[in-house]
Amino acid sequence: MYDFEFVKVGSLAEAVAALKAEGAQALGGGQTLIPTLKQRLAQPAKLVSLTGIAELVGVSASDGVLSVGGATTHAQVAREATAYPALAELASHIGDPAVRNRGTIGGSLANDDPAADYPAGVLGSGATVVTNAREIAADDFFRGLFETALEEGEIITAVRFPIPQKASYQRFAQPASRFALTGVFVAQYADGVRVAVTGASENGVFRWSDAEAALSSSFAPEAVDGLSVSPDGLIGDLHGTPEYRAHLVKVLTRRAVAAAG
Template sequence: MYEFEFERPGSISDAVAALKTDEAQALGGGQTLIPTMKQRLANPAKLVSLTGIGEMQGVCVEDDGALTIGGATPHAVVAEKAAASYPALAALAGNIGDPAVRNRGTIGGSLANNDPSACYPAAALASGAVIVTNAREIPADDYFQGMFATALEEGEIITSVRFPVPRAANYQKFDQAASRFALVGVFVARFDDGVRVAVTGASEDGVFRWSEAEAALGSDFSAAALDGLALPADGMIGDLHGTPEYRAHLAAVLTRRAVQAAA
């Protein structure tokens, strides 16, 4: 990889200051960025590691019941610490990548990268999470802007993510056999005021909400409510691992399964 300057600040403010340099880039757990840099597909002049910032670590339940997860919290910690308060989210975190990846990869890194096949975007979008940065709070509905595209500005870092905890939720991931990312993943979250369904891995526009399914489930939270609903193959990803038609089909199957598991 290309050489770069490495910095590991101990506070958010130091990290923000360090990221003001030209071509500086934040480094979360590095589980995607480092392989990318090995291919010389990224060339930051400076990497600012966020792993040494204590205030960005950890999982806590707020007074309103929402779950706040520090941006630099590894997946393995979320899997353990959120198990009681938000089991569907914990299960999702506990099935990202593999154990070693989960010990390094962070929620902030995943959401900042917004890989179209990543798991966390589905959880954040279906939960109606709020992406908290050093500068502002961004509702998930505004945050995800297409494959690898987010609302983050240059130098802005995700300090935490606030998840409202639904009454019931479930995430169904269908593995892409090689990468073990989601070939398709569906997160269904049932709140008192409605149901949110987010699909990852499927669309060329990245994670999205399946509004027809949400409407159907809002009035009848059962797999049967989804009968006859289908996603169009148009705009779905087609690659070695699955055709657009297959992904559209799979999204519907997984949605039903998520509803069954959550109900």
């Protein structure tokens, strides 16, 4: 690990100011950044810890919307997002207990790992990512591998999830890392069904629009039987070919629909 300056701020305003420094980088739970630093693959001049900002932590629900503060840990979401059980369930399977007690939703979304779970929940819910500067619709937020709509120094303060009628997240674990080899989030709303897929695409999380259309007319596992996912653009690596991932998308979508009831 290279030397860096470390500051832990107590308010959003202080964080925004601190991040203006040259080479400064926000630090959430550090579950990706700290291992990266340990391998000396990143050399930030300054890390600004967001975990001490009380206004960024918490889970609340009202008017059919679940709000999660940007620095809320996965463990807290798993415990407290009772108004949105599928999201609580998703959070409860991220990493291991140590990861869930440190990792935050804002950190996960800002990092946008193509195999992370939260992007599927956020895109599959059509959630809104709230920052210190603006509100970003999930459909506009994810821009590819480790790329988001966030500007330099912009901080995720909250994520607002419209609570669906039914939803489920089904993930198939990569055997080594236990990240999602493929994960599918299905959510049924009054105005239609959303299906978001993580882990599978070279461009990060995406919506499977054919399945959304089919499930919007019939919310049953069989509704996707006639569909197929093209392996073009899907990830091929040690753990699975693009064809395998394409197959898993369909299997997991069926399972998510069945589990959502």
